[in-house]
Structures are given as structure tokens and as C-alpha cells.
Amino acid sequence: MEQLKGSFENVSYQLTLECAGNGREEFMPSVRGSQRITGAVGCPMWTGVRLRDVLMASGVRQSAVYIGYYGSDTHLSGDPSRESISRGVPIKKALKEDSLLAFSMNGTDLPFLHGYPLRLILGGWPGSTSGKWLKRIFVRNDVHNGHKMNGYSYKVPCEGVPPGSDVAEKDMCIIEEMPVKSLVTFPRSGVICTLDRDLEVRGHAWAGDSSISKMHISTDFGQTWIRAKLDSPVNINVWQHWSSSISFPQKGYYEIWARATDKSSKTQSMVLPGWNPRGYLNNACHRIVVSVV
Numbered sequence: 001m002e003q004l005k006g007s008f009e010n011v012s013y014q015l016t017l018e019c020a021g022n023g024r025e026e027f028m029p030s031v032r033g034s035q036r037i038t039g040a041v042g043c044p045m046w047t048g049v050r051l052r053d054v055l056m057a058s059g060v061r062q063s064a065v066y067i068g069y070y071g072s073d074t075h076l077s078g079d080p081s082r083e084s085i086s087r088g089v090p091i092k093k094a095l096k097e098d099s100l101l102a103f104s105m106n107g108t109d110l111p112f113l114h115g116y117p118l119r120l121i122l123g124g125w126p127g128s129t130s131g132k133w134l135k136r137i138f139v140r141n142d143v144h145n146g147h148k149m150n151g152y153s154y155k156v157p158c159e160g161v162p163p164g165s166d167v168a169e170k171d172m173c174i175i176e177e178m179p180v181k182s183l184v185t186f187p188r189s190g191v192i193c194t195l196d197r198d199l200e201v202r203g204h205a206w207a208g209d210s211s212i213s214k215m216h217i218s219t220d221f222g223q224t225w226i227r228a229k230l231d232s233p234v235n236i237n238v239w240q241h242w243s244s245s246i247s248f249p250q251k252g253y254y255e256i257w258a259r260a261t262d263k264s265s266k267t268q269s270m271v272l273p274g275w276n277p278r279g280y281l282n283n284a285c286h287r288i289v290v291s292v293v
């Protein structure tokens with residue numbers, strides 16, 4: 001660790017890590033796996049060395065197409081005869097300036113649960129690519145074949161399928177960038193407010209390797225949208241803060257719907273997008289309930 005920290009430039013970036021299965025709970029028909037709702041995403045400040053610098057110092061040949069990581073954890077069951085997760089990304093992502101070997105999170109040593117002493121951070125890509133408790137990295141001349149690179153893990157049908165379909169393994173494609181998405185983080189759903197005061201609403205928005213150009217909210221079920229205030233990104237692959245002040249026209253039941261648009265004009269749909277067998281990539285608009293009395 002000392003050699004790593006001392007031999008390469010130490011850099012800090014705030015980078016978004018979202019589990020590909022964030023939002024899985026909403027899929028219809030439901031799919032197996034942790035029934036995550038909205039919380040499996042974060043954007044702390046990571047400090048480490050550039051993966052690119054370490055790979056270059058080790059010598060990467062022209063034939064390199066993919067990297068694969070190995071961590072020192074066992075399979076979640078604790079059974080040492082079962083393989084633990086070992087994923088990777090194309091060499092192009094590995095060589096990006098903000099792809100890190102991180103040893104610190106929010107200014108302190110990585111907490112054990114987040115991968116102490118060293119982990120990969122590949123912002124904007126499925127959290128599963130950011131290997132924790134890092135032991136080895138392989139540079140490969142083929143797509144990585146570690147546990148959870150094969151089968152149905154972290155893959156979606158290459159072509160859209162009707163909800164509930166059986167999809168053949170050969171028709172599944174590996175997820176790369178995570179899609180444009182946003183959350184309302186304040187107030188919490190179910191809040192009661194009074195007509196005489198404006199309601200301050202805020203949240204985050206992010207979009208894989210891209211950034212957010214516009215943020216809109218609606219309080220009338222999408223009939224009209226107003227532009228929210230949006231902060232500029234502090235670096236690449238980071239979530240952006242947004243906020244808005246809402247005055248309601250009369251008492252009653254409302255929903256606040258939030259919708260982000262990225263730099264390439266891609267936006268979020270209101271309904272669940274692209275059903276897939278493992279329930280990945282749900283970037284439907286987040287909605288919260290407000291009662292005005």
C-alpha cells in the first residue's frame with residue numbers, strides 16, 4: 001500500500017456508484033434478488049491512484065481488451081469452495097482518467113465494508129464492477145470470465161423482450177454505463193405541508209459517464225413540468241444536486257415527480273423501462289407523495 005501511494009499521483013474525485021439492481025423492487029412480474037427500492041446509490045469523495053497509471057507502469061499490450069478483478073472475500077454464503085464475485089470492464093473504461101484504485105473514502109481510510117484497504121472505483125458503471133478488498137487485477141485479451149460475468153448476472157436482453165419472458169443466455173448483453181436517473185431526497189414521501197408556505201424540494205441526478213443538463217419536476221402528474229435549479233458537476237461521473245421551491249395552487253393530494261435529462265437529451269420515463277430477467281437498470285422517475293392542508 002505504501003509503495004502504491006508513494007509511486008503514483010494521488011487524486012480525489014467524487015464518483016457515483018449505483019448497484020445495477022437499484023429499483024428492482026418495482027419490476028412486474030417481480031424478479032429474484034434483493035428487492036432494492038431507491039437507496040443503493042451514493043457519491044462519496046474517493047481518493048486513490050489512477051488505475052491507468054498503475055496499468056501503464058505494469059505494461060499494457062495493444063491486445064488488451066478487458067480487465068478483471070479478484071477480491072479477498074469469500075462467496076456470500078461463507079462456503080470457501082464457492083467462487084466470489086469477480087467482474088471487470090473494457091480496457092477503455094479502465095484507462096479513463098477517473099477510474100481509480102481507491103484507498104480512501106470521504107477523507108478517511110476505506111471503511112472495511114466498503115473494501116479496505118483498496119478497491120476499484122469505476123464511476124457511473126454498475127457498482128459490481130468496483131471490486132472491493134482488491135487482491136489482483138488481470139489484463140485480458142478477451143472479455144473477463146470471472147464469477148458473475150457469465151450467466152444472467154449484470155446482463156440485460158440485447159433486444160427488448162415482453163415482461164416475464166424466458167430469455168436465452170446467448171441473447172443477454174453485459175451492462176456497461178448506468179442510465180440517466182434522479183432522486184428526490186427531501187422531503188420524504190408522505191410529508192404534510194401547509195398551503196401558506198412554499199415547499200423546498202431537493203435531490204440528486206446522475207447519468208453514467210455523462211452529466212445532467214436539465215432537471216424538471218411536476219406536481220400535476222406530468223401535465224406540466226417546471227425547470228428545477230441544477231448545480232454543475234464538480235467532476236466527471238458525479239451526481240449533481242438539484243432543488244426547487246414549489247407553491248401549491250390549493251389544498252389536496254399531490255405527487256412530486258422528478259425527471260432528469262442528460263447531455264445527449266436522454267431522459268427518464270414515467271413507467272418502468274425495459275423489463276429484464278434480473279431486474280436491472282430501473283431508471284423510471286422517482287415520485288413522492290405530498291399532502292397540502
Ligand SMILES: Nc1nc2c(c(=O)[nH]1)N[C@H]1C(S)=C(S)[C@@H](COP(=O)(O)O)O[C@H]1N2
Pocket residue numbers: 017018019020070071072073084085113114115126127128129130131132133
Ligand atoms: N470483492 C467484492 N467486491 C464487490 C462486491 C462483492 O461482493 N465483493 N459487491 C459489488 C457490488 S454488487 C456493489 S453494488 C458494490 C457496492 O459497494 P459498496 O459496498 O461500497 O456500496 O461493490 C461491488 N464490489
Ligand SMILES: [Mo]
Pocket residue numbers: 018019020021127128
Ligand atoms: Mo450491486
